[in-house]
Amino acid sequence: MILVDRILGFFSGDVGIDLGTANTLVYVKGQGVVLCEPSVVAIDRATHQVLAVGEEANDITEAMLRYFIRKVHRKSRLVSPRVVIAVPSGITEVEKRAVKDSAERAGARSPVYLVEEPIAAAVGVGLPIHEPSGNMIIDIGGGTTEIAVISLSGIVFSKSIRIAGDELDEAVIGHLKKTYNLMIGERTAEEIKIKIGSAYPMEEETNMEVRGRDILAGLPKTITVTSEEIREALSEPLAAILEAIRIALERTPPELCSDLIERGLILAGGGALLRGLDKLISEETGLPVHIADDPLTAIALGTGRYLSDFRLLKRLAVNSQNSKEY
Template identity: 35%
Template sequence: MFASSQLGVDLGTMNVRLFSQTKGLLFDEPATVAYNRQADKLMAIGQKAKQMIGKTPPHVEVTYPLRNGVIADFDRAKALLQQVFKQSSKQLGLAFKKPDVVMSVPFHATSVERRSFYEIAKHCGAKHIQFIEEPVAAAIGADLPVGEPVANVVVHLGAGKTEAAIISFGGVVACRSLRIGGNQLDEDIMQYVRQHYSLLIGEQTAEQVKIEIGSAPGTVMEQSVTIHGRDFVTGFLKAVSLDPTEVQTAIKESLWQIAEAIRAVLEECPAELSGDIIDRGVVLTGGGALLHGIEQWLSTELHVPVHVAPNPAEAVAIGTGKALRAMPKRLDAAL
């Protein structure tokens, strides 16, 4: 009863995940909200709402309430988390009432931004709320020994931002945040297609291109994809074929900025911990870690071993779920 009432919440820019120590991952869907302004009514959340993007009449808004890892629309974010709790409660039953919540927040989140997360969790019925920084949660979820006096370098490649951190003794030694993530790569692809093919495509199309043939520089891929959109010169619909080298060209500038942010963190590493980094390397978490070839490319650029966590997209959610047991002192300090 006690263990099952402890929940980890990863309320991210593109996805929301709920983790229980006893049941595992309870909820994992897009952080999307569809709202009918005429009826003043919530229509859908998650995957159902995401499928409505770009396909609704003007009075139906489909939005992501978070931007760059922090809350941009308080009311929509609250409605989203309320529905997530409601849907997940069926799996936990009575143990879900007044849960203790561990919620991940960006390392550089301000006190005002943290307060917004706190208020939303309170509105949703949480009894006790504790915060944990996303890099620490990602490291715990990746099974790194964060409580030991060794350097753990984790790079969380999220949708709205990238956070690179060195963690030792349960605390963050150095951290760099960059407002470049998977969403920016999607935007890069959309701009490339618009500039080179005069074609307008949507966010979901760009995301699918990234997933299928997106890759880091130097990665060799043979597959190409056909995309459909509207020619903004003629106004007609048309289809074009994209190959992996074109997508590499589109996203390479953003990837270079991510690599530079990681390099800057490594340069801040204390001398006593530098040997650990050479031996243990860097661990990638977040959906961006699934980009083809990014592991090998970063290893070449940074001159250290780079590994992808076992479940990179779920690492933060898993880490929040384990956090009360693994790092109680760290959580108390974060409040």
């Protein structure tokens, strides 16, 4: 497997992993983010065996994790790497146990540290999470949007919805089907979203040629779509994300709310790169919105900070409730 080969050389050090549904990032202490690859399919190069495919996010997580760490372990038997894994804040005790167990079985040094994604993202973008003031992180990934209010190194409130980048792609697919009887694949939809998609009117609207299959004739067809119509198509899933942000703001304690007015909201995850999304959220909430410097790597960078600050790690790692191994 190419990914594994590429990172084997780096794997002497401790490792931080952000296992997303869309992208997996691996941070190695002293090296930075050494790997950022789609999580879609994991294939063993030797056997050409598909280890895990798309939809089954949980299986992917476990398969990839086991695969990476086992390979590493096999290569270097001297010391097992210390591993920090970022997990969604809503994850159950059973799921936590499963991630830890599979990582440890796969050769990670025990204990494996789990950190909550929003906190890792906040650490990654350099927010002062230890302070009593409030910060809101909105992480728009492929499968989920996670909104969290953080204060004093803890999550005060978090809300997760299964509407994120993939849903935006689906909305593009739905629009072309409905309007032009045109079938396109997920990859084309994502390309349209990235190339001409937007959340807020652009200074210069654009358009793009799209190839697909005519549903009625069954033949290939090319059409031109405009950035305006794509924005319109994206407005429904975006409204759901806005609604979740509104709910999170409603649940934020008043004293932290005033911090948000000052500091604003932080956007992370690949979805943060959608044009004008910061403007839309800012207009809808009346709050300043900042996009993380590199939204795609924020969580992985956060896991990296934990690796170089063991006290931080011990303090912030979430543990299975009934284990005392930290």
